[in-house]
Amino acid sequence: MxxxxxxxxxxxxxxxxxxxxxxxxxxxxxxxxxxxxxxxxxxxxxxxxxxxxxxxxxxxxxxxxxxxxxxxxxxxxxxxxxxxxxxxxxxxxxxxxxxxxxxxxxxxxxxxxxxEYRFGAGVGFDEQLMVTVGTGIGGGIVYGGALVRGGFGIAGEFGHVRVVPNGHVCGCGNHGCWEQYASGSALVRYVREVAATHSPQAAEILDVAGGDPEAISGLMITAAAEAGDRLCVEAFNEIGRWLGEGIADLASFFDPALVVVGGGVSEAGDLLLDPTREAFRRQLTGRGHRPELEIKRAALGNxxxxxxxxxxxxxx
Ligand SMILES: [Zn+2]
CATH class of the missing domain: 3.30.420.40 (ATPase, nucleotide binding domain)
Structure with a gap:
């Protein structure tokens, strides 16, 4: 076999x-x-x-x-x-x-x-994008049933599109890249910043992290959000909003039939994808007058x- x-x-x-x-x-x-x-x-x-x-x-x-x-x-x-x-x-x-x-x-x-195109969530969609949400954001483009690599092999680096002029510094050396707002790093930054103010909102997650804001991890935030912690749910809403708005921009560029969202943060499922889909629909130009692409969670995991x-x- x-x-x-x-x-x-x-x-x-x-x-x-x-x-x-x-x-x-x-x-x-x-x-x-x-x-x-x-x-x-x-x-x-x-x-x-x-x-x-x-x-x-x-x-x-x-x-x-x-x-x-x-x-x-x-x-x-x-x-x-x-x-x-x-x-x-x-x-x-x-x-x-x-x-x-x-x-x-x-x-x-x-x-x-x-x-994902060959064996996972993307089977049957010959025009699709993948957005991987982990520490940063990666991207992949499958069009006409083939991987699109671009003129020099480096197409699809969606994570380094600038979304905020003079925004957060990025590992690539620029400022305001999408991955600084819609990734696992952004999720952790959001919760750590609130925790560092010792807001009562952050009491529970701080407790999980042993009282140290810098010890708060993405996995802790996901577990807390799944249990209904309001601050951690809000953190997912925040990065989901950035993610959905970015996907609406990608739809303007590429008009894909499907966007597959993968990477470690996507394992949070609807905690991430509900606010993503909502923000996407709000932001999409010409909504109601165009066929709407599907946003699916990756099927093959890591x-x-x-x-x-x-x-x-x-x-x-
Ligand atoms: Zn960057």
Whole structure:
């Protein structure tokens, strides 16, 4: 069963995960290691170790790597990664030398978009966008049933569209990027800022964090919001509003039939997506006089990037 197997690798800012994936997008086994984000050789060694481990049990034809960074059009070099140490890093060459089978490199959100299009929430929609909401915001564009990479391989970096002139400073070096307002970082910032004022609103979440505003995490906020904590629900409403308004802007650019929302923060489900859909409808130009796109939650969870990267390696 399954035919040709490939390995998909998802290189995140803190964790690198690799999985064996079959032709139907099923993940047969996964392995993970921490990402040594300041050490490029160490990150490459972690990828090679994960692939070698999996190949002891599976016959694998190729490796696809989804990496959080700008990847060149040849799908080989990481040009720039805001949250990792890679600068003009020949990642494909380095990993191929270590594993001895073909390797392709793709932007992590592109890989996730492809995974959702082929096997997840996006099946059947040939014109769709993916927005991954995690620490930052990633984007992927599937049009005409193909991944759109742009002229230089770096299309779809929606997270770095400026939404607030002179706004919050961003990891990319600019100010006011969308990901500073509609991401997991924004969610945490919102609650920490209120908690730092020792407002009674923040009493419960502060308690969970042991009294230290800086110890409040995204997972704590999600759990509290699910239990009905008003401040934490309000934080989701706030980032959902930014997310929905941004998606309305994307609809003006791209007119997609579907936007898939993935990434770690999307696991909060309707806590995030209800305010997102509401803000989208309010902001959409010409609403009521145009077909409305669907906003769906990703179906593959944290395996979207791995699954997509493995499929891109299969069809390299
Ligand atoms: Zn930015």
């Amino acid at each position: 399954g035919g040709v197997l490939t390995i998909g690798v998802d290189v995140g800012g803190t964790k690198t995960a690799a999985g064996v994936v079959d032709e139907g997008g099923r993940v047969l086994e996964t392995r993970g290691l921490p990402t040594p984000s300041r050490d490029t050789a160490g990150t490459e060694a972690a990828i090679v170790a994960l692939v070698s481990d999996l190949r002891e049990r599976y016959v694998v034809e190729a490796v696809g790597i989804g990496a959080a960074g700008y990847i060149d059009a040849a799908r080989s070099t990481v040009l720039f990664a805001p949250n990792l140490a890679w600068r003009d890093e020949p990642l494909q060459q380095a990993v191929e030398a270590g594993v001895g089978i073909p390797v392709v490199v793709e932007n992590d959100a592109n890989a996730a978009a492809w995974g 395996k979207a990037g791995m699954t997509g990267a493995a499929d891109l390696a299969r069809h390299r």
